[in-house]
Amino acid sequence: RKEVEQDPGPFNVPEGATVAFNCTYSNSASQSFFWYRQDCRKEPKLLMSVYSSGNEDGRFTAQLNRASQYISLLIRDSKLSDSATYLCVVILLDTGRRALTFGSGTRLQVQP
Amino acid sequence: EPEVTQTPSHQVTQMGQEVILRCVPISNHLYFYWYRQILGQKVEFLVSFYNNEISEKSEIFDDQFSVERPDGSNFTLKIRSTKLEDSAMYFCASNDLAGSEQYFGPGTRLTVT
Numbered sequence: 123r124k125e126v127e128q129d130p131g132p133f134n135v136p137e138g139a140t141v142a143f144n145c146t147y148s149n150s151a152s153q154s155f156f157w158y159r160q161d162c163r164k165e166p167k168l169l170m171s172v173y174s175s176g177n178e179d180g181r182f183t184a185q186l187n188r189a190s191q192y193i194s195l196l197i198r199d200s201k202l203s204d205s206a207t208y209l210c211v212v213i214l215l216d217t218g219r220r221a222l223t224f225g226s227g228t229r230l231q232v233q234p
Numbered sequence: 235e236p237e238v239t240q241t242p243s244h245q246v247t248q249m250g251q252e253v254i255l256r257c258v259p260i261s262n263h264l265y266f267y268w269y270r271q272i273l274g275q276k277v278e279f280l281v282s283f284y285n286n287e288i289s290e291k292s293e294i295f296d297d298q299f300s301v302e303r304p305d306g307s308n309f310t311l312k313i314r315s316t317k318l319e320d321s322a323m324y325f326c327a328s329n330d331l332a333g334s335e336q337y338f339g340p341g342t343r344l345t346v347t
Contacts, residue, residue, distance in 0.1 A: 154333050165325055165338035166277060209277070213333055220265060220332045221279040221290055 125149060126225035128210050134231045139200045143228045145193040145210030152223075154213040155186055157195045159206045160227065166209055169195075200232045236260045238339035240326050246345045247316055255311045255342045257326030266309045267327040267336060268301065270294070277325070283309065316346045 127146045135141050147155075155172035170177065172184040172193055183196040193210055210225040239258045247253050259266050268280040281291040281301055288301065300312045309328075313320055323343050327336040 156335075160277075163323075165341050167338065168335045171335075220329075221267065221282055221292070222269075222277075222327075222336060223279065224277040226276040 124225075125223050126210055126212055128225040128228050130226055130228060132229040132231050134233060135200055136233055137200060137202060139232075140196065140198045141200055141230060142197075143195045143208055143210075143230075145195075145225055147191050147193070147210075147212050147223075149212075149214060150188075150191060151214050152191075152212040155184075155193050156211040156213075156222075157182075157184055157193075158209040158211050158224075160209055161206050166211075166224075169208070197230075200230075202232050202234060205230055205232045238326055238328055238337050240324075240339035240342050242342060243340065244343045244345070246347065249318060249346055250315050253313050253316055253344065255313075255324050255326075255344070257309045257311070257339055258307050259309055259326065259328030260330075260337055261307070263328035263330045263337075265289075265329050265332065265336075266303070268311045269325045269327060269338075270322040271325065271341075272319075272322045280311070280324075313344075316344075318346050320344060321346045 157169040158166040159169045160166045170179050172186045176185045181198045185194045207227040207229045209227045211222045241256045266283040269277050271277045279292050281295045282289045298314045302310050323341045325341045326339040329336045
C-alpha cells in the first residue's frame with residue numbers, strides 16, 4: 123500500500139467552480155500534514171498546513187480526519203492560476219523523522 | 235524574501251561520471267534536505283542533514299551518494315558514478331525547526347546520457 127495516496131486526476135473544471143481533492147495516508151503515526159502546490163517543472167511550494175480542527179485560507183479549506191487517515195483540500199471559486207498539481211504531504215515526527223513523504227499529486231486544470 | 239538557491243539549473247553528464255549539485259539554504263535554517271523527482275513521478279526523499287551530519291536517509295541514498303556542508307553556506311549532493319536512472323530533478327530544501335515548512339530550491343535537472 124502506498125504511504126500517501128491521491129487520485130492523479132486530471133480534474134478539468136471551469137473558472138468559478140468548486141473542486142475537492144482527497145488523500146489517504148497509510149501510517150497512523152503520521153503527525154504533520156500539508157498541501158503543497160507544484161507547477162510544471164517547478165519546485166513544490168507550501169499551500170497550507172492541515173490541522174486537526176480544519177483550517178481555511180481564503181478560497182482554500184483543508185480538513186483532516188485522523189480516524190480515517192484522510193485529508194482533503196477544497197478550492198472554491200477556481201481561478202485559471204490555480205491550475206497546477208496539488209501534492210498531499212505527511213511527516214512522521216514521532217520517529218524523529220523530519221522528511222516529507224509526498225503523494226503522487228492531483229492535477230488540476232481550470233478552464234476559461 | 236530569503237530563498238533557497240541551487241546551481242546549476244541543468245546538468246548533463248555521461249554515465250559513470252561524478253556530479254556535484256550545489257545548494258545554498260536559507261541562512262538561518264538548521265535542517266537541510268535533498269529530494270529527487272523523476273519525470274512524471276512523485277517527489278522522493280533522499281537525505282536530511284542536521285548539525286553537520288546525516289540525520290536520516292532513504293533506501294535510494296546508497297553508497298553512490300554523499301552530502302557535504304563544506305562551508306557555512308553551501309550544501310552539496312555528490313553522485314559518484316552516475317547511472318541513467320539517476321536522471322531526475324533534484325531539489326534542495328531547508329527549514330529552521332523540525333516539522334516546520336520546508337522551503338524548496340528551484341531544482342537542478344540532471345540528465346545522464
